[in-house]
Amino acid sequence: MPKNNNINIDIGLAIREKMNERGTTFAWLARQVDYDRGNLYKQLHHKHIYPELLLKISVALQTDFFAYYSAYFSQIERNINS
Numbered sequence: 001m002p003k004n005n006n007i008n009i010d011i012g013l014a015i016r017e018k019m020n021e022r023g024t025t026f027a028w029l030a031r032q033v034d035y036d037r038g039n040l041y042k043q044l045h046h047k048h049i050y051p052e053l054l055l056k057i058s059v060a061l062q063t064d065f066f067a068y069y070s071a072y073f074s075q076i077e078r079n080i081n082s
Contacts, residue, residue: 012045018061
């Protein structure tokens with residue numbers, strides 16, 4: 001891990017960008033993931049969200065948002081092994 005333990009992944013932003021790209025609304029996504037629209041809006045304006053919710057969003061938007069974290073891990077692993 002980096003010395004400051006600061007993981008700089010804004011997953012909420014990545015999800016919002018995908019929603020904009022697809023023309024998806026918060027109301028539509030909230031129905032797909034069975035989550036209150038207002039709470040979903042708040043969650044997606046944070047850098048981090050719960051894994052279960054992230055999985056549901058990944059399925060609904062047909063995008064592997066966990067890949068952002070996997071790419072980060074791979075980068076750290078390469079730095080450790082080099």
